[in-house]
Amino acid sequence: MQKELIYTLYERFWHWFQAVMILTLLFTGFSVHYSGSAGVIPFATAVRLHNVVGWLLVINAFLGFFYYLTTGTLRQLIPEPRELHILAWRQLRYYLYGMFHGEPHPLQRSRQRRLNPLQQITYLAILNILLPVQVVTGVALWFMQYSPELMHFVGGIGNLAAVHMLGAWFFGAFVLAHIYLATTGPTPWAHFVTMITGYEVIEEPSAGEATSVQQNEIA
Amino acid sequence: MGMTKTNRVWRVVRNTVAVAALLFMERFPERCILATESPQSKAQQNLTEVTHRPVPLLDANGRNVIASGQPVSAERTCGACHDTQYISDHCYHADLGIRRWFRPGQSEHAAHAWDYTSGGVGGWKPFFYQRLSPPGESKPDLGLADWLRTYGFRYVGGRLGQFGFGKEPLTKRGESSQEQAAAASDTAADGTQVEKSASETTASAMPGSHSGLTWDPDLMSTLSGNQPVRWDWRSSGTLEMNCFVCHLHSPDNTARVEEIKAGRFAWAVTATLARTGAVIRKGTQWEYNKQAFDERGAVVAQSFRIERPTAEQCGQCHEKVVGPHEQLSCLEISWSDWSTITKGQVFSAQRISDSELNIAGKKNLIRPWDIHAASLLDCRHCHFSLDNPALFEPPARGRPKHLRFEPRRLSFAEYLERPSHQFAKGDTAQGKIAPEFTGTMRTCRDCHDATEAHEWLPFRAVHLARLECETCHIPAVYAPALEAIDWSAPADGQPFLQWRGVTWSSSTTVPVITGFRPVILPRRAMDGEITLGPYNLVRASYWVEAGASPRPVRLRDLEAILSRLPRNPESKSGESSPVFSTSYRRRLPSRYSTTELATQLKNVGVTSPEHVVEIWPFGIHHGVAPARLAIRQCETCHSSRSLLGQAFSLGNVQDDDNSRGARIVPGSGIPEAYRLEISWSSDNPALILTPNPEKAGFYILGKSRHNWVDWLGFFAFLGVVLTIGVHTSFRVFPSLSLLKSFRRQD
Numbered sequence: 025m026q027k028e029l030i031y032t033l034y035e036r037f038w039h040w041f042q043a044v045m046i047l048t049l050l051f052t053g054f055s056v057h058y059s060g061s062a063g064v065i066p067f068a069t070a071v072r073l074h075n076v077v078g079w080l081l082v083i084n085a086f087l088g089f090f091y092y093l094t095t096g097t098l099r100q101l102i103p104e105p106r107e108l109h110i111l112a113w114r115q116l117r118y119y120l121y122g123m124f125h126g127e128p129h130p131l132q133r134s135r136q137r138r139l140n141p142l143q144q145i146t147y148l149a150i151l152n153i154l155l156p157v158q159v160v161t162g163v164a165l166w167f168m169q170y171s172p173e174l175m176h177f178v179g180g181i182g183n184l185a186a187v188h189m190l191g192a193w194f195f196g197a198f199v200l201a202h203i204y205l206a207t208t209g210p211t212p213w214a215h216f217v218t219m220i221t222g223y224e225v226i227e228e229p230s231a232g233e234a235t236s237v238q239q240n241e242i243a
Numbered sequence: 244m245g246m247t248k249t250n251r252v253w254r255v256v257r258n259t260v261a262v263a264a265l266l267f268m269e270r271f272p273e274r275c276i277l278a279t280e281s282p283q284s285k286a287q288q289n290l291t292e293v294t295h296r297p298v299p300l301l302d303a304n305g306r307n308v309i310a311s312g313q314p315v316s317a318e319r320t321c322g323a324c325h326d327t328q329y330i331s332d333h334c335y336h337a338d339l340g341i342r343r344w345f346r347p348g349q350s351e352h353a354a355h356a357w358d359y360t361s362g363g364v365g366g367w368k369p370f371f372y373q374r375l376s377p378p379g380e381s382k383p384d385l386g387l388a389d390w391l392r393t394y395g396f397r398y399v400g401g402r403l404g405q406f407g408f409g410k411e412p413l414t415k416r417g418e419s420s421q422e423q424a425a426a427a428s429d430t431a432a433d434g435t436q437v438e439k440s441a442s443e444t445t446a447s448a449m450p451g452s453h454s455g456l457t458w459d460p461d462l463m464s465t466l467s468g469n470q471p472v473r474w475d476w477r478s479s480g481t482l483e484m485n486c487f488v489c490h491l492h493s494p495d496n497t498a499r500v501e502e503i504k505a506g507r508f509a510w511a512v513t514a515t516l517a518r519t520g521a522v523i524r525k526g527t528q529w530e531y532n533k534q535a536f537d538e539r540g541a542v543v544a545q546s547f548r549i550e551r552p553t554a555e556q557c558g559q560c561h562e563k564v565v566g567p568h569e570q571l572s573c574l575e576i577s578w579s580d581w582s583t584i585t586k587g588q589v590f591s592a593q594r595i596s597d598s599e600l601n602i603a604g605k606k607n608l609i610r611p612w613d614i615h616a617a618s619l620l621d622c623r624h625c626h627f628s629l630d631n632p633a634l635f636e637p638p639a640r641g642r643p644k645h646l647r648f649e650p651r652r653l654s655f656a657e658y659l660e661r662p663s664h665q666f667a668k669g670d671t672a673q674g675k676i677a678p679e680f681t682g683t684m685r686t687c688r689d690c691h692d693a694t695e696a697h698e699w700l701p702f703r704a705v706h707l708a709r710l711e712c713e714t715c716h717i718p719a720v721y722a723p724a725l726e727a728i729d730w731s732a733p734a735d736g737q738p739f740l741q742w743r744g745v746t747w748s749s750s751t752t753v754p755v756i757t758g759f760r761p762v763i764l765p766r767r768a769m770d771g772e773i774t775l776g777p778y779n780l781v782r783a784s785y786w787v788e789a790g791a792s793p794r795p796v797r798l799r800d801l802e803a804i805l806s807r808l809p810r811n812p813e814s815k816s817g818e819s820s821p822v823f824s825t826s827y828r829r830r831l832p833s834r835y836s837t838t839e840l841a842t843q844l845k846n847v848g849v850t851s852p853e854h855v856v857e858i859w860p861f862g863i864h865h866g867v868a869p870a871r872l873a874i875r876q877c878e879t880c881h882s883s884r885s886l887l888g889q890a891f892s893l894g895n896v897q898d899d900d901n902s903r904g905a906r907i908v909p910g911s912g913i914p915e916a917y918r919l920e921i922s923w924s925s926d927n928p929a930l931i932l933t934p935n936p937e938k939a940g941f942y943i944l945g946k947s948r949h950n951w952v953d954w955l956g957f958f959a960f961l962g963v964v965l966t967i968g969v970h971t972s973f974r975v976f977p978s979l980s981l982l983k984s985f986r987r988q989d
Contacts, residue, residue: 054952058883060882061943066877066878067882067944068701072701124974168705169701169702170704172708175705189695193956201966204970204971
């Protein structure tokens with residue numbers, strides 16, 4: 025058994041900061057949408073907090089993008105087209121069958137390869153579709169306070185709000201799935217610990233597992 | 244002795260400070276106490292306004308009334324210095340739209356098929372039920388003299404009262420033959436000949452119809468019996484524009500109205516002077532008090548004070564106005580208090596808590612009835628004469644965008660000679676008269692810079708673009724207003740009324756005035772923008788005689804059938820109490836079914852009677868609260884219990900009336916896409932309007948929902964939760980079985 029640094033300090037900070045921002049946005053957004061319901065914060069507070077946190081998230085996202093671009097880590101998000109479907113199927117099979125029967129994880133994580141193919145596809149969709157949609161609609165809703173005429177171009181606040189709200193629901197579903205899948209490590213807390221300390225305990229692979237890992241690395 | 248060094252320094256400092264102070268005062272005079280004027284001194288200044296010079300009272304022939312004993316003619320009296328002809332010709336209060344009347348049903352902008360002007364006299368409102376029937380109409384309702392006697396209490400006189408539908412003075416038309424007059428009056432304002440249908444030219448055998456002659460409203464009267472008779476204008480005189488009712492300090496409007504109701508139109512102006520001491524009533528006659536006149540025949544009585552119209556004068560026809568020296572001990576509401584009866588508006592500087600009215604929570608209402616009244620503003624400050632050189636502003640329409648100031652305006656001398664009496668008017672749901680002047684008045688934002696006063700308001704531009712100021716600044720109305728008016732089965736010629744903002748208790752005769760929160764509705768303004776503003780809604784029910792020329796069933800026809808039916812035992816006349824009184828009936832359950840009344844109407848010759856239910860919106864613009872009481876809580880609008888979706892009662896209805904088909908009266912500006920959603924309760928049948936601003940394109944965060952979005956998102960979220968649940972169970976149970984196998988191995 026050995027410990028390997030998977031996430032640098034900045035990467036961990038970026039992740040947890042983003043997590044807090046997203047959860048705050050979901051809660052404040054929920055408070056705005058269901059204003060007056062039990063358990064929500066006052067509307068004015070929710071709107072102000074939502075706006076501030078929204079901008080922080082956008083800034084953090086851009087800083088993260090800059091970091092991942094300059095360090096080359098961005099490459100990890102891009103799935104390898106070659107045998108993608110095979111690797112994705114292996115990962116899916118692991119989630120649906122292998123992990124219930126004590127099979128090893130098809131991907132041995134390392135600093136150079138943190139994401140499995142399913143994660144790569146999911147994050148690619150979130151970072152290229154869901155996040156931009158949320159940012160654009162959110163900024164447009166925010167910008168209307170300075171230019172109400174914008175409403176005429178987008179057909180009213182209602183259209184923007186509908187897209188933003190649907191995106192929020194999907195983000196909420198993603199966050200839930202993300203947290204759950206984080207419990208699918210060697211122990212339920214292993215991935216959380218890794219995201220806090222940055223280190224992951226890597227077991228020496230057995231002969232059979234080593235073959236599987238080698239295949240993954242080849243892929 | 245020379246100055247010491249200390250003294251020289253002191254002098255330099257003192258002079259520098261003095262010069263700096265002078266420069267400061269010149270640069271910022273508004274910040275210097277010496278340069279400002281206290282509100283009290285302004286009020287005193289108003290009281291000492293330059294008074295009008297003594298006026299010789301002249302009759303219609305230009306002779307002094309002391310010599311002739313004839314009625315005072317305001318046109319001749321005031322015409323000595325002012326161009327009264329010009330004033331009368333430029334005053335929509337005087338012509339009430341009659342100058343441009345059209346054949347009923349010929350205007351697509353008319354609210355009803357029987358309307359023949361844009362407002363005033365021909366734009367029918369159920370509140371003034373009886374119609375001045377236009378020329379050529381079969382089964383006429385009221386002639387001009389009848390209309391003046393019935394509704395002249397809110398008419399200042401002038402073009403309509405002197406010329407009617409025609410172009411000749413009524414007194415001269417009476418001299419010519421009736422046929423000629425009838426022919427003349429069959430020409431509409433645009434010069435087109437009014438066509439007469441066969442039904443209109445054929446004598447009708449129905450009660451109240453005339454036979455043989457074409458109906459000429461200018462010359463005929465129906466009030467005296469079933470058959471129209473000629474009205475003698477030479478005997479009654481005409482109703483000329485009454486300058487004194489608005490410009491006299493204390494006009495006797497009651498005496499004026501009495502003369503009008505009695506058909507002594509010529510004496511209406513004279514009666515207006517009753518409180519000045521210049522005239523004295525002797526029975527039904529008026530005599531002049533020579534003591535009040537000087538040797539030139541000019542009135543010198545102190546009480547004869549000519550002045551600019553104040554809110555009190557406007558209030559005689561428009562709204563309940565309570566002056567600074569009056570005590571509001573009883574809210575007597577009549578149709579003269581138009582804006583009070585329809586919107587619950589009271590224009591007064593007094594605190595609500597100071598009144599003697601039985602208002603719920605009154606002790607906490609330490610605020611004036613209207614903040615603008617408390618700020619010493621009068622109606623004329625916003626509804627100014629459009630030629631007033633001090634207040635004139637060129638309309639935005641057709642004005643070059645680069646033109647910030649229009650220096651061309653009348654001199655004061657020119658204005659005093661020919662002051663236009665076309666007053667600036669707003670763009671409201673209810674004001675249809677003189678549409679060419681719509682939107683000319685001074686609005687809230689012409690005086691107040693909303694962006695400066697709302698720095699605290701999040702998303703300020705959106706709020707200011709989508710809300711009328713009144714939406715937040717008139718959070719509640721503290722006087723009763725109409726909820727419903729029902730002409731389906733009138734009693735003693737009066738409709739049944741339902742009121743909102745007041746509750747009658749069976750245990751006490753004193754009602755409690757609760758006030759009401761206006762309903763917030765979207766409305767498309769003349770600039771095309773849809774904004775949310777406060778309204779009172781009044782449900783109006785009445786019968787229409789359908790057919791080729793639809794029109795409301797005449798009151799006399801309704802009374803004819805009701806006289807044959809047993810009197811409704813539950814109806815009682817009037818509502819009166821120490822704090823709220825009106826001579827009009829409150830709605831009580833009628834025992835006449837709509838079906839029964841329709842059958843009875845057919846029996847008296849009303850063709851295809853239809854029961855119509857309309858919703859009349861009245862925009863609320865007066866009764867503005869101090870800023871500290873304006874709506875500031877976001878949740879008031881932005882929550883599931885939003886004020887913008889507040890249900891609004893439209894009164895109790897009968898099971899079999901046409902309330903399910905109620906519609907907002909056309910032309911009010913409420914968007915057509917905005918449909919009424921009416922709840923129907925069978926236990927206590929009542930119409931409830933639930934505003935739905937989303938139908939008009941509004942999306943209010945915290946209130947509005949896209950249900951499909953919420954459901955789709957919820958199911959996506961639920962799908963994830965269920966998937967996690969299933970996956971977790973598969974993870975947990977195989978682990979348990981593995982654990983057992985390990986234990987067995989041990």
